[in-house]
Every structure is written in C-alpha cells, then in structure tokens.
Amino acid sequence: MSGFLLNVLLAVVWALLSGDVNLRELGVGFGLGYLLLRLFPDALGTRAYQRASVALLRFLGTFLRELTVANVQVALLALRARPNLNAMIFSVPLRPHTDLSLTLLTATVTLMPGSVVLGFDAGRTRMYMHGIGLASPDEARAGVKNVERLLLDFLPAPAGGRGGAA
Incomplete structure (x- = not known):
C-alpha cells in the first residue's frame, strides 16, 4: 500500500x-x-512517501514565495512613469520529463507574472520563454531550473529512468 x-x-x-x-x-x-x-x-514502507511529501511542501513554499515576489516586481514596473521592461526571449534546457511534469512546469512558470512559456523544441529538451523585468537571461534560466528541480523532486521519474527524484 x-x-x-x-x-x-x-x-x-x-x-x-x-x-x-x-x-x-x-x-x-x-x-x-x-x-x-x-x-x-x-x-x-513509507520512506518514499515522506521524501515526496517534504519535496512537495518545499515546492509549494518556493512557488508561493516566487509568485509573491513576481507580483510585486510586475506591480512596481506598472507603477513607474517610464518602466524599463527589459523584455527578452530566452531558452531553458530541460531534463527529461513526463507529460504531467512538463505540464506542471509550464503552468507553474506561466503563472508567474511577467513570464510566458512560448513552446518547446521537437524533442522537448528546450523550453522557449518570454520574460520581463529580469536582469539577464541567465538569471531567468536559473529561476526556471530551480522550479524544475523542485518539481521533479516529488514527481515520478520518466520511463527512461533519467531525471525525477533520486
């Protein structure tokens, strides 16, 4: 059980x-x-359940913190007389994903104000995004990779055996 x-x-x-x-x-x-x-x-026999539930709580806490910070940043951009949007399109390399984890990653990142997932390459190994108010593409990639890591910590690994919880 x-x-x-x-x-x-x-x-x-x-x-x-x-x-x-x-x-x-x-x-x-x-x-x-x-x-x-x-x-x-x-x-x-619940060690895996414990690990996954702690990872889920860590993901939810990080998501709520990032969501709050992104909302404040976008609100400050909107209130400025001459906002420096610093809009950019960038790509993020991805670890292997199941359909569920890829959908949750896309939804999570798109829920953050100022960011939109544009699509994926044919092999689903790279995600293309649009973002505003970010200092650099590397900063944006690091944020998405952090969300991806936290997400894959509590979701099952893809059938290929790579990625997911270790």
Whole structure:
C-alpha cells in the first residue's frame, strides 16, 4: 500500500473512532497519521512517501514565495512613469520529463507574472520563454531550473529512468 493511501486510511480510522466524521476530524487524523508514518518509515514502507511529501511542501513554499515576489516586481514596473521592461526571449534546457511534469512546469512558470512559456523544441529538451523585468537571461534560466528541480523532486521519474527524484 502506498504511503498516501495508508495516511488516508489512518485519517478515516481516526475520524470513525472519534465518532464524528467531518473535515476537521479527517484533517486531524491525516496529520496524526502523517506523524505516525514519519516516526516509522522503514517499518511501514513509507520512506518514499515522506521524501515526496517534504519535496512537495518545499515546492509549494518556493512557488508561493516566487509568485509573491513576481507580483510585486510586475506591480512596481506598472507603477513607474517610464518602466524599463527589459523584455527578452530566452531558452531553458530541460531534463527529461513526463507529460504531467512538463505540464506542471509550464503552468507553474506561466503563472508567474511577467513570464510566458512560448513552446518547446521537437524533442522537448528546450523550453522557449518570454520574460520581463529580469536582469539577464541567465538569471531567468536559473529561476526556471530551480522550479524544475523542485518539481521533479516529488514527481515520478520518466520511463527512461533519467531525471525525477533520486
């Protein structure tokens, strides 16, 4: 049984034992189940689930921070009398991706204000983007590569075995 399903099962058991099956009890049960799985990852076979859930939280935290920073930067550009947009089109080399991870990477990067994914090369090894308000293409590439690394940490590796969580 996967770690996530075991965690959901523990949450349901908690809610049933509490006598009141509602969202609050399920949430408390999920949290307590997660702590239990965290305490005994080898015995319960949930080490990969733990690693993936921590990577997911790291990705979400980074995404929210970057989204906030990008919103402030674009707002400041819009409020300037003579904004220096410094618009550029650049490419970013990509690690191997599944369809899901490529879609999530594209959606995540496009959600950032001031950046748009334009497309990919035929082999899906390079992503072309448009961005504004960036100091250099290298800075932009580094930001996208960071998002890609965090994303691939919690998603399954492509069938070729390269990329993804190590």
